[in-house]
Amino acid sequence: MSKSGVFTAITKLLKRLFYLMTGINAASQLQYQSLGEEMPQSTKTAIMIIGGAEDKVHGREILHNFFMRSGSTDAQIAIIPSASREPAVIGERYREIFTEMGAKRIEILDIQDRAQCEDPILQSYAESCTGVFMTGGDQLRLCGLLADTPLMTLIRQRSQRGEITLAGTSAGAAVMGHYMIAGGGSGESPNRSLVDITTGLGIIPELLVDQHFHNRNRMARLMSAIAGHPDCFGIGIDEDTCSLFEGDGLLQVIGKGTVTVIDPKELTHTNLLHIGATDPLSIGNLRIHILVHGDRFNLHERIPIHAQLDNM
Amino acid sequence: MSKSGVFTAITKLLKRLFYLMTGINAASQLQYQSLGEEMPQSTKTAIMIIGGAEDKVHGREILHNFFMRSGSTDAQIAIIPSASREPAVIGERYREIFTEMGAKRIEILDIQDRAQCEDPILQSYAESCTGVFMTGGDQLRLCGLLADTPLMTLIRQRSQRGEITLAGTSAGAAVMGHYMIAGGGSGESPNRSLVDITTGLGIIPELLVDQHFHNRNRMARLMSAIAGHPDCFGIGIDEDTCSLFEGDGLLQVIGKGTVTVIDPKELTHTNLLHIGATDPLSIGNLRIHILVHGDRFNLHERIPIHAQLDNM
Numbered sequence: 001m002s003k004s005g006v007f008t009a010i011t012k013l014l015k016r017l018f019y020l021m022t023g024i025n026a027a028s029q030l031q032y033q034s035l036g037e038e039m040p041q042s043t044k045t046a047i048m049i050i051g052g053a054e055d056k057v058h059g060r061e062i063l064h065n066f067f068m069r070s071g072s073t074d075a076q077i078a079i080i081p082s083a084s085r086e087p088a089v090i091g092e093r094y095r096e097i098f099t100e101m102g103a104k105r106i107e108i109l110d111i112q113d114r115a116q117c118e119d120p121i122l123q124s125y126a127e128s129c130t131g132v133f134m135t136g137g138d139q140l141r142l143c144g145l146l147a148d149t150p151l152m153t154l155i156r157q158r159s160q161r162g163e164i165t166l167a168g169t170s171a172g173a174a175v176m177g178h179y180m181i182a183g184g185g186s187g188e189s190p191n192r193s194l195v196d197i198t199t200g201l202g203i204i205p206e207l208l209v210d211q212h213f214h215n216r217n218r219m220a221r222l223m224s225a226i227a228g229h230p231d232c233f234g235i236g237i238d239e240d241t242c243s244l245f246e247g248d249g250l251l252q253v254i255g256k257g258t259v260t261v262i263d264p265k266e267l268t269h270t271n272l273l274h275i276g277a278t279d280p281l282s283i284g285n286l287r288i289h290i291l292v293h294g295d296r297f298n299l300h301e302r303i304p305i306h307a308q309l310d311n312m
Numbered sequence: 313m314s315k316s317g318v319f320t321a322i323t324k325l326l327k328r329l330f331y332l333m334t335g336i337n338a339a340s341q342l343q344y345q346s347l348g349e350e351m352p353q354s355t356k357t358a359i360m361i362i363g364g365a366e367d368k369v370h371g372r373e374i375l376h377n378f379f380m381r382s383g384s385t386d387a388q389i390a391i392i393p394s395a396s397r398e399p400a401v402i403g404e405r406y407r408e409i410f411t412e413m414g415a416k417r418i419e420i421l422d423i424q425d426r427a428q429c430e431d432p433i434l435q436s437y438a439e440s441c442t443g444v445f446m447t448g449g450d451q452l453r454l455c456g457l458l459a460d461t462p463l464m465t466l467i468r469q470r471s472q473r474g475e476i477t478l479a480g481t482s483a484g485a486a487v488m489g490h491y492m493i494a495g496g497g498s499g500e501s502p503n504r505s506l507v508d509i510t511t512g513l514g515i516i517p518e519l520l521v522d523q524h525f526h527n528r529n530r531m532a533r534l535m536s537a538i539a540g541h542p543d544c545f546g547i548g549i550d551e552d553t554c555s556l557f558e559g560d561g562l563l564q565v566i567g568k569g570t571v572t573v574i575d576p577k578e579l580t581h582t583n584l585l586h587i588g589a590t591d592p593l594s595i596g597n598l599r600i601h602i603l604v605h606g607d608r609f610n611l612h613e614r615i616p617i618h619a620q621l622d623n624m
Binding site for chain 2: 186187188189190214215216217219220223238241256257258268269271274279280281282283284285286287288289290291292293295304306307308
């Protein structure tokens with residue numbers, strides 16, 4: 001072994017010892033630093049779940065991140081404005097933004113009828129595009145038009161294989177899990193009638209997403225939802241904030257607000273099955289993490305990895 | 313040992329074995345059942361922290377509980393309306409209620425000046441009374457008038473020794489911990505400026521109480537408060553709901569809504585010390601329990617004890 005080889009081996013050994021001695025947080029932090037906060041490479045695809053009201057005027061941090069991850073100036077973007085009742089207006093808004101950024105090609109897939117999802121021209125673009133953006137509006141409308149169509153199956157599979165970057169904001173975020181919050185209320189004790197659950201598009205099935213989260217005081221409704229679906233993670237995303245998934249089992253936070261993770265793995269009790277729709281819910285042992293820009297959450301190990309290392 | 317002595321010893325042994333075999337939940341359940349849901353005996357004093365807007369017209373469950381725990385028809389009640397800007401009106405309202413229930417004596421301690429707290433007549437009544445009720449209003453006003461006065465010291469010590477039943481609703485609930493939420497907001501990501509913390513009356517020092525809890529969407533503000541005081545329990549009490557303490561380390565829930573316990577014992581991280589007042593808070597590993605009528609929480613063992621036994 002050469003001198004530099006010995007040096008490298010010793011360095012590796014010391015690093016490993018350091019990991020062992022300082023525990024998981026330090027290890028995670030190094031992992032975090034190595035993945036870095038720098039602008040994503042244009043080839044690094046992701047699934048981006050945006051809490052609504054993302055900045056469209058100033059820094060456009062989240063939208064620019066989507067643009068870069070879709071291929072930057074090589075990006076071929078599909079905008080799906082079908083959640084909205086004004087798809088033309090909202091579609092054009094995003095087209096302008098991505099045009100300004102310099103995308104190579106942008107198409108608005110203005111689907112207003114499920115039959116359009118079998119159109120070979122739309123499917124062909126969905127096969128060749130590098131990024132898909134689903135706008136806000138009504139998540140029930142979006143699912144009603146797209147769920148279980150050949151077009152959506154294609155987009156879902158391509159995003160899950162990491163071939164494209166798929167982003168959804170507001171209603172476009174709500175549809176990401178297998179279960180979807182279709183609507184609900186606030187200002188009440190957690191109860192079953194506080195949240196309407198239906199089926200989403202199943203892009204990342206184990207997530208149960210809520211958006212405009214702290215902005216619209218939705219903690220009680222997401223807790224109510226999770227009490228009935230303790231096999232999911234509750235993911236509450238604030239406005240102008242994004243939960244980003246690169247396919248490595250890590251949720252990464254970018255943007256201005258917080259992402260709240262409700263982990264019900266240790267749930268010991270709920271009275272959900274024994275009470276009326278408006279009776280208050282009893283829920284024992286929820287674990288909650290509030291994450292900010294730069295923080296991550298490991299979905300496999302169920303642990304938060306904070307950007308700042310000052311642990312308790 | 314007599315025959316009946318042997319029988320008692322065997323019964324005790326079997327009970328202990330049963331506890332061991334069926335685990336903590338069953339044991340807790342038996343404990344719960346033995347303490348029972350029946351109306352409290354008139355001699356069982358408690359500290360009652362009420363989330364505001366308790367029923368004053370129909371069942372009056374919480375107020376009747378206070379009346380019974382203050383001695384029923386032997387009750388000698390002191391009403392402290394000092395949180396309110398209309399102490400005469402609110403004082404009379406409660407006087408009527410407790411008079412209708414049949415209390416033996418009711419005095420309104422209309423303290424509008426700290427000097428009154430040294431009045432021997434007021435102190436004498438505080439020494440002989442069996443129940444003290446603090447109304448809603450402004451918790452800063454209540455603390456400003458009462459904190460560290462001989463009268464409040466007397467009431468605090470008597471309630472802590474279990475000599476009287478002490479109840480506080482809304483502002484009267486907010487003052488119960490060593491730290492007190494003086495005000496705050498909602499509809500934002502958790503952040504330091506979302507909550508104003510000051511010093512309370514320290515009746516149960518380890519509690520950090522918030523009231524009108526889900527009704528006014530105060531989860532984010534209580535989480536923000538707890539991030540800065542991880543030595544406390546966050547206790548969020550809904551309207552017409554009461555956290556009741558009998559001095560045995562158990563919190564018991566009565567009423568219509570929920571009591572939310574935020575337990576930060578396992579907190580691994582917060583960025584609180586490194587960010588600006590309006591920057592979003594990062595908080596790792598909060599444990600949360602939502603409790604309903606009949607549920608309990610063991611403050612020493614930090615475990616919820618649910619009224620319904622159907623655990624996960």
